[in-house]
Structure formats: C-alpha cells, structure tokens
Amino acid sequence: MQVPTLKWSLLSFTFTFTFTFLLVLLSLNPASSAAVCNTDDQKSLLEIKYHFNNASTFTTWDPNTDCCTNWSGIQCDAQGRVTMLANSIANDVVGEIPPAMGELPYLQFLAFSNLPQLSGTIPSFLSKLTNLQHLDLSLNNLTGPIPDFLSQLKDLDDIDLSSNSLTGSIPSSLSQLPKLRTINLGTNKLSGPIPPSLGSIKTLVQIYFYSNSLSGSIPSSLSRLHELNELALWDNKLTGTIPASFGSFRNSDISLDLSSNKLSGSIPRSFGKANITQLDISKNKFTGDASFLFSRDKTVLSSIVMSNNLFKFDFSKVDLPLGLKRMDISHNMIFGSLPERLGQLPLYRIDVSFNQLCGKIPTGRRLKQFDAAKFSNNKCLCGLPLPPCN
Ligand SMILES: *[C@@H]1O[C@H](CO)[C@@H](O)[C@H](O)[C@H]1NC(C)=O
Ligand SMILES: *[C@@H]1O[C@H](CO)[C@@H](O)[C@H](O)[C@H]1NC(C)=O
Ligand SMILES: *[C@@H]1O[C@H](CO)[C@@H](O)[C@H](O)[C@H]1NC(C)=O
Ligand SMILES: *[C@@H]1O[C@H](CO)[C@@H](O)[C@H](O)[C@H]1NC(C)=O
Numbered sequence: 276m277q278v279p280t281l282k283w284s285l286l287s288f289t290f291t292f293t294f295t296f297l298l299v300l301l302s303l304n305p306a307s308s309a310a311v312c313n314t315d316d317q318k319s320l321l322e323i324k325y326h327f328n329n330a331s332t333f334t335t336w337d338p339n340t341d342c343c344t345n346w347s348g349i350q351c352d353a354q355g356r357v358t359m360l361a362n363s364i365a366n367d368v369v370g371e372i373p374p375a376m377g378e379l380p381y382l383q384f385l386a387f388s389n390l391p392q393l394s395g396t397i398p399s400f401l402s403k404l405t406n407l408q409h410l411d412l413s414l415n416n417l418t419g420p421i422p423d424f425l426s427q428l429k430d431l432d433d434i435d436l437s438s439n440s441l442t443g444s445i446p447s448s449l450s451q452l453p454k455l456r457t458i459n460l461g462t463n464k465l466s467g468p469i470p471p472s473l474g475s476i477k478t479l480v481q482i483y484f485y486s487n488s489l490s491g492s493i494p495s496s497l498s499r500l501h502e503l504n505e506l507a508l509w510d511n512k513l514t515g516t517i518p519a520s521f522g523s524f525r526n527s528d529i530s531l532d533l534s535s536n537k538l539s540g541s542i543p544r545s546f547g548k549a550n551i552t553q554l555d556i557s558k559n560k561f562t563g564d565a566s567f568l569f570s571r572d573k574t575v576l577s578s579i580v581m582s583n584n585l586f587k588f589d590f591s592k593v594d595l596p597l598g599l600k601r602m603d604i605s606h607n608m609i610f611g612s613l614p615e616r617l618g619q620l621p622l623y624r625i626d627v628s629f630n631q632l633c634g635k636i637p638t639g640r641r642l643k644q645f646d647a648a649k650f651s652n653n654k655c656l657c658g659l660p661l662p663p664c665n
Contacts, residue, residue: 310343310351310352310353310354310355311341311343311355312341312342312343312351312355312357313351313354313355313356313357315378316342316351316355316356316357316379316381317338317342319357319375319376319378319379320336320342320346320349320357320360320375320379321336321338322373322375322378323373323375323376324336326370326373326375327367327368327369327370327373328367328369330365330367330368330369331365331367332362332365332367332368333362335347336349342357343355343357348360348361348362349361350384352381356380356381357379357381357382358381358382358383358384358406359382359383359384359385360376360379360382360384360385360386360387361384361385361386361387362386362387362388362390363386363387363388363389363390363414364389364390365389365390366390366391366392367392368390368392368393369392369393370392370393370394370395371393371394371395371396371398372387372393372395372397372398372401374398374400376398376400376401377398377400377401377402377403377404378403379404380403380404380405380406381406382404382406382407383406383407383408383409383430384407384408384409385404385407385409385410385411385412386409386411387411387412387415388411388412388413388414388415388435389413389414389415390414390415390416391414391415391416392416393415393416393417394415394416394417394418395417395418395419396417396418396419396420396422397412397417397419397420397421397422397436397441399422399424401422401424402422402424402425402427402428404428405427405428405429405430406430407428407430407431408430408431408432408433408454409431409432409433410425410428410431410433410434410435410436411433411435412435412436412439413435413436413437413438413439413459414437414438414439415438415439416439416440417436417439417440417441418439418440418441418442419441419442419443420441420442420443420444420446421436421441421443421445421446421460421465422446423446423448425446425448425449425452426446426448426449426450426451426452428452429451429452429453429454430454431452431454431455432454432455432456432457433455433456433457433458434455434457434458434459434460435457435459436459436460436463437459437460437461437462437463437483438461438462438463439462439463440463440464441460441463441464441465442463442464442465442466443465443466443467444465444466444467444468444470445460445465445467445468445469445470445473445484445489446470447470447471447472447473449470449472449473449476450470450472450473450474450475450476452476453476453478454478455476455478455479456478456479456480456481456502457479457480457481457483458479458481458482458483459481459483460483460484460487461483461484461485461486461487461507462485462486462487463486463487464487464488465484465487465488465489466487466488466489466490467489467490467491468489468490468491468492468494469484469489469491469493469494469497469508469513470494471494471495471496472496473494473496473497473500474494474495474496474497474498474499474500475496475499476500477499477500477501477502478502479500479502479503480502480503480504480505481503481504481505482497482503482505482506482507482508483505483507484507484508484511485507485508485509485510485511485532486509486510486511487510487511488511488512489508489511489512489513490511490512490513490514491513491514491515492513492514492515492516492518493508493513493515493517493518493533493538494518495518495519495520495521496520497518497521498518498520498521498522498523498524500524501524501525501526502526503524503526503529504526504528504529504530505529505530506529506530506531506532506533507530507532508532508533508536509532509533509534509535509536509555510534510535510536511535511536512536512537513533513536513537513538514536514537514538514539515538515539515540516538516539516540516541516542516543516561517533517538517542517543517546517556518543519543519545519546520545521543521545521546521549522543522545522546522547522548522549523545523548523549524549524550524551526550527550527575528550528552528575529549529550529551529552530551530552530553530554531551531553531554531555531556532553532555533555533556533559534555534556534557534558534559534580535557535558535559536558536559537559537560538556538559538560538561539559539560539561539562540561540562540563541561541562541563541564542556542561542563542565542568544567546568547567547568547570550573550575551573551575551576552575552576552577552578553576553577553578553579554568554576554578554579554580554581555578555579555580556580556581556584557580557581557582557583557584557603558582558583558584559583559584560584560585561581561584561585561586562584562585562586562587563586563587563588564586564587564588565581565586565588566588566589566590566592566593568581569593569594569595569596569599570594570596571594571595571596571597572596573596574596574597574598575598576596576598576599577598577599577600577601578599578600578601578602579599579601579602579603580601580602580603581603581604581607582603582604582605582606582607582626583605583606583607584606584607585607585608586604586607586608586609587607587608587609587610588609588610588611589609589610589611590604590609590610590611590612590613590614590630590632591611591612591613591614592611592614593614594614594616595614595616595617595620597616597619597620598621599620599621599622600620600621600622600623600624601622601623601624601625602620602622602624602625602626602627603624603625603626604626604627604630605626605627605628605629605630605649606628606629606630607629607630608630608631609627609630609631609632610630610631610632610633610654611632611633611634612632612633612634612635613627613632613634613636613637613656614637615637616637617637617639617642618637618638618639618640618641618642619639620639620641621641622641622642625642625645625649626649627649627650627653627656628648628649628650628651628652628653629651629652629653630652630653630654631653631654632653632654632655632656633653633654633655633656634655634656634657634664635656635657635658635664636650636656636657636658636659636660636661638658638659642659642660643659643660644660645660646660647660647661
C-alpha cells in the first residue's frame with residue numbers, strides 16, 4: 276500500500292515558485308514594496324476567520340496588517356489578489372466551508388486540510404474559483420457527493436479529497452478536466468464504478484481511489500493514460516480481471532496496487548508485457564498461471580506481491596528478474612521448487628509460505644537470513660532457514 280508523496284513536493288514547488296516570483300518582481304521594480312492586499316479579498320478572508328469564530332489558526336489574520344505579507348497561509352499576486360490560501364492541522368476550525376471562500380476569484384491554490392471538525396458538503400460556490408489549480412480538502416470531515424461542478428474548473432491540476440466521508444459515485448464529468456495530473460479520492464465512502472471516461476485525461480499521472488466501496492470492473496481505457504505512474508485501487512469491491520489492454524501501458528515506470536478487491540479469473544497473458552515497477556494483486560481471487568509476470572527481461576520490476584489468491588503454477592520454471600527486491604507469493608497453490616536464481620536476487624522481503632512448494636531452498640547470501648516462517652507450510656521445502664533436507 277502506497278502513501279502518496281507528490282502533494283508535498285507540489286506544495287514545496289508552489290512555495291518555491293511563488294517566492295522566486297516575488298523576488299524577481301521586487302528586483303525588477305525596486306521602488307515598489309510588496310503588493311498590498313486587495314480590499315475585497317481581505318474582506319473575504321476576514322469573513323472566513325469570523326465564520327470559524329476567530330479560531331487560533333487565524334491569529335495572524337489581523338485586519339490592521341497586510342494580508343499579503345503578514346497573514347499566515349496567504350500569498351498574493353503582484354496586484355495584491357490572493358492566489359493561495361493554505362490552512363491545515365487545527366482542531367478549532369469547526370463548521371462548514373463558508374460562502375466567503377467562493378469570493379477569492381484569483382485563488383489558484385486552496386488547501387484546507389487536516390481539520391477534523393470541518394464538516395458539511397463541498398459547496399457549489401467553490402465553482403466560482405475558476406483559476407483554481409490545486410484543491411486540497413483532505414483529512415476533514417466532509418460528507419455528500421463529489422460535485423459535478425469540479426469539471427468546470429478547467430485549470431485543476433491536482434485534486435485531493437482523500438480521508439473524508441464522501442459518498443456517491445465518481446463523476447464521469449471529471450474527464451473534462453484537461454490538465455488534471457493527480458486525483459486522490461482515497462479513504463472515503465464512494466461507491467459505483469470507476470468512470471471509463473477517465474482514460475481520456477491524457478495528463479493523468481497519479482490516480483488514488485483506494486479504501487472506498489467502488490464496484491464493477493477496472494476500465495480498460497486506463498491503459499491509454501500514457502503518463503500514468505501510479506494507480507492505487509486497493510481496498511475496494513472491484514470485480515472481473517485485469518484488462519487485457521493493461522499490457523500496453525506506454526510509461527515504463529508504473530506502480531499498480533489492485534490488492535484487497537474481488538478480482539477473479541486468470542490474468543491475461545498480454546498483461547505480462549507491461550513494464551511495471553511495483554505490482555500488488557494480493558487478496559483477490561485470481562486463479563491459474565501467473566508465471567509470465569516474472570521474466571528476466573523485466574528489468575524494472577522491483578516488487579511483486581500476489582499473496583492470498585488461488586494461483587496454481589509450477590514455480591520451478593519461473594524466470595526471475597535480477598532486480599527483484601520484494602516477492603510475496605504466499606497463500607496460493609503454487610507448486611514445484613524454488614529456482615536457483617532466487618539466491619542471487621537483492622531481496623529484502625520474501626514470503627513463499629502456504630503453498631505446495633518442494634525441494635531445497637537455494638543457497639545465497641540472503642535467503643538463509645529470513646525468518647523460517649516465510650518458507651513454512653509448503654509441501655516439502657527444506658534447507659536453511661528450514662531444517663536440512665533428508
Ligand atoms: C472575532 O473577532 C472580531 C474582530 O475582533 C469580533 O468582532 C468578533 O466578535 C469575534 N468573534 C468571536 C466569536 O469571538
Ligand atoms: C508585516 O510584514 C513585514 C514584512 O515581513 C514586516 O516588516 C512587518 O513588521 C510586519 N508587520 C507586522 C505588524 O507584523
Ligand atoms: C463529523 O461530522 C459529524 C456530523 O456531520 C459529527 O457528528 C462528528 O462528530 C464529526 N466528527 C468529528 C471528528 O468532528
Ligand atoms: C517495456 O520496456 C522495454 C525496454 O525499455 C521496451 O522495449 C518495451 O517496448 C516496453 N514495453 C511496452 C509495452 O511499452
């Protein structure tokens with residue numbers, strides 16, 4: 276299970292970018308001081324502060340100082356229009372998102388996150404923020420649906436609505452966002468299918484839909500996302516198998532996590548052609564042969580987790596890629612022996628327990644160092660770290 280990290284780099288990028296921008300501005304025009312806050316914007320910000328009963332997180336928002344230079348979490352453009360509003364980690368921000376939040380027409384970056392008492396729905400007046408590029412309302416207590424109107428905010432690059440209690444389905448209209456790169460809707464109560472239309476957002480790099488109740492099959496159209504780097508669909512109720520088209524991902528650096536779903540059937544052979552770096556398909560009901568997911572020409576594959584399925588194939592003939600660092604095939608019906616090559620891999624995690632494997636565990640510097648439990652409950656595996664072969 277992956278924890279998204281991009282938003283932090285985006286955040287710091289935005290800070291750095293804006294800061295550099297301000298410096299350039301000042302050096303070009305040494306006579307002017309920093310921008311003075313636009314009075315309409317200042318009024319909106321103060322309404323937000325008063326709406327939340329002057330919560331301590333707004334202490335620096337003093338009407339007698341300049342909102343552009345002296346208020347925490349605020350940045351402005353050269354004309355003193357507020358472009359960034361960031362507020363997070365506060366327990367005393369209680370209530371719903373106030374209408375004044377929709378009255379900051381130049382806002383590009385809105386992060387109102389980790390406010391456990393921020394409740395209510397995602398309000399429609401946010402559709403007035405037509406310059407918005409970054410919307411982060413994660414880790415709050417928001418309810419209701421993901422609104423259709425998000426599709427009107429054409430500059431959106433990054434949407435993070437994770438860790439709330441949002442319900443309903445993912446609107447297919449999100450496919451009308453031409454610049455969207457990252458979408459995180461993880462850890463909510465979303466249901467219904469993954470809209471196939473998302474396959475038309477050519478800019479998508481990261482999709483996080485984990486820990487919801489999404490159902491239906493994985494849309495084959497997602498393989499058209501040539502920039503896709505991370506697809507995290509774990510912990511949902513997805514059915515069907517992996518789309519055959521997933522063998523044709525153009526990007527060669529993809530991490531796929533489809534674990535803890537209700538996926539079943541055999542994995543299409545064509546999927547073996549994909550250049551995946553990390554694959555987790557554990558805790559599903561996959562059957563049959565998966566030996567083709569390994570092969571020595573899979574030079575980018577570093578982690579493969581396929582535990583807790585119904586896979587049944589001969590592991591003796593598996594052609595292991597030499598870059599493999601993590602391999603978990605436990606709790607399946609895999610038979611045969613462990614290939615000699617296994618002893619040469621730079622493994623830091625391995626689990627082959629609860630299968631039908633037999634024969635001597637290969638020697639090599641690493642394998643004997645692992646816990647015997649990682650090789651246990653097989654038909655007749657022997658040798659270090661298990662007892663010697665007879
Ligand atoms: C918040 O501060 C404003 C301005 O100082 C004041 O008028 C208002 O009564 C305060 N609200 C609360 C709930 O303390
Ligand atoms: C506001 O910020 C400016 C620039 O950082 C600083 O010089 C000034 O002292 C601040 N004013 C107040 C009242 O904090
Ligand atoms: C979240 O909101 C609900 C009402 O919508 C409320 O009952 C609950 O206490 C809130 N949770 C927190 C942590 O504030
Ligand atoms: C996977 O990577 C290899 C080597 O970079 C490349 O030759 C191959 O075409 C790639 N496969 C796909 C499906 O893009």
